[in-house]
Amino acid sequence: MTATATTVVFTFDPGLEAVVEQEWQEHLLAAGWPMAEVRGTSHYGNGLLFLHQLVPGPALQKLVLNMRSIHYAYQLMGQFELDKAASWDRFEAALREIPIPALEAATSFRVSPERHGNHAFSSYDMAKAAGDYLRDRYQLPVDLENYSHNVRVDLRDRWGWVGVQLHPDRLSRRHRRRYQHRAALQPTVAYGLLRLTGLPEGMRGALLDPFCGSGTILIEAAALWPEMELYGTDLVPEVLDGAQRNLEAAGLETRVRLHDMDARQLPERFPSGRFRAIVTNPPYGLRLGRQLNLYWFYRDFLAAARQVLAIDGRLVLLVLKAELFRDVLRESGAWKVRHEQRLDAGGKHLRAFVLQPRDK
Ligand SMILES: C[S@@+](CC[C@H](N)C(=O)[O-])C[C@H]1O[C@@H](n2cnc3c(N)ncnc32)[C@H](O)[C@@H]1O
Structure with missing residues (x-):
């Protein structure tokens, strides 16, 4: 040619x-x-x-x-x-x-x-x-x-x-969703978050999305890293049911393991240092209601994630209230910020944080 x-x-x-x-x-x-x-x-x-x-x-x-x-x-x-x-x-x-x-x-x-x-x-x-x-x-x-x-x-x-x-249909409309989560990410954003880990092609080990919703990040991870073990957790059983149906539609039901649980209790289910990467978009804090304080929510989640992430692992997460999140990070002292990135998604100006555990 x-x-x-x-x-x-x-x-x-x-x-x-x-x-x-x-x-x-x-x-x-x-x-x-x-x-x-x-x-x-x-x-x-x-x-x-x-x-x-x-x-x-x-x-x-x-x-x-x-x-x-x-x-x-x-x-x-x-x-x-x-x-x-x-x-x-x-x-x-x-x-x-x-x-x-x-x-x-x-x-x-x-x-x-x-x-x-x-x-x-x-x-x-x-x-x-x-x-x-x-x-x-x-x-x-x-x-x-x-x-x-x-x-x-x-x-x-x-x-x-x-x-x-150069192509017939919108390329980001690639997941056949049987279940539509009201806060689902676009597959393109999910892919972007996974790439921000900096993990290479052919990556092995385990990856977790602890706020997995309808499973968008896990479905993209399965395509990007065919060798990785994939885990998802979510607090709401009906949401996990929906994620399971979406995984089935993508032919991934045997590749991804889902658990219905609170992400702040990860160490109760997973051993210390189990994951090479945690990639996720937690609730933005808009619908959590008064009973949940976002500061404490981030603090407890980060403490849990720190335990189950490998010392050279990466935590990538998407945040709306970046100032508040930076305060939690500073006060915890347990994380190095490798990269912070603006990312507009779902009509919101968000920030993606790429974190690595600090040596104790
Ligand atoms: C922004 S949505 C994630 C959407 C997902 N990325 C998708 O594409 O469908 C956040 C999810 O976190 C879940 N969630 C909220 N609090 C939680 C907690 N404490 N532990 C685990 N999951 C929780 C919600 O049920 C919701 O499905």
Whole structure:
């Protein structure tokens, strides 16, 4: 295959930039392609990366399907900048300046718009204008359901771009959930948390999600580390029942062991130093009610986790009230913070902490 220079736009949960870039570079390396280069147009902090590489289209599509940290990937066709007034005329003119060769072999298409910022027009106007124009230019029918090509038109303030999606469905919609937890993580965020442990491919040993909810982190861990023993606990029996059904739907019921228990009592069930990694998103403290004080909750959980985690193990957890959590960490003195990372998920600005036990 001859290599062609292509820029791919990845969309993901803001905060996962480094995880997405690393994952993509690993796929390129494994497939024997040169490393990608991050383009300056990437919007750090906005869940967007533009990565430029020498890879032909068909290979690109195959590689993209393996990505677990992203929602969408599309091949960049062209970029544009609107005038200061972000006028509609300039937007329409920009569309005409960007050819989409892939549509010459298409059987139908749709346009997916995304717009952020103040404009005198809507996302619907953008999709309609692009759809009308491309239909006439390429003599193609628009089909919103069974399209062969999905054209993405994005606008952030005055800066826009057009691309063709490299896969049919949203890549993060990959779990067949029989049970939907009201606070379930996106699989992409679960994957990101697991990668933040820094544990290598082919990892062995045991991993625990002590607030496992519907099992998202465990399902992602099973794919990432096929050799690891996986454990989940949750306080609510009906939730664990749901997790069990989700594991069954994923064919993982024999790989993961679930226990119905309070995460603050982990040492009563698991031996000291049992886990290589604990990766979890505990309750954020929004629905705990007055009877539960988040400070004491974190304090008791961290003490329990410290006992069952190996001395060189990693605890990765997602927190909403980062200030409070830092206070608990400081006062406990039992943890080294290896890394703290902003991560936006479920419409919340969260922090991921990567902790390692301090020698006693
Ligand atoms: C934010 S949710 C986890 C969602 C999960 N990551 C998912 O994707 O479905 C937190 C979970 O912690 C559980 N939980 C709350 N307090 C607990 C405790 N003391 N011990 C164990 N689990 C607890 C809740 O039942 C809930 O399922």
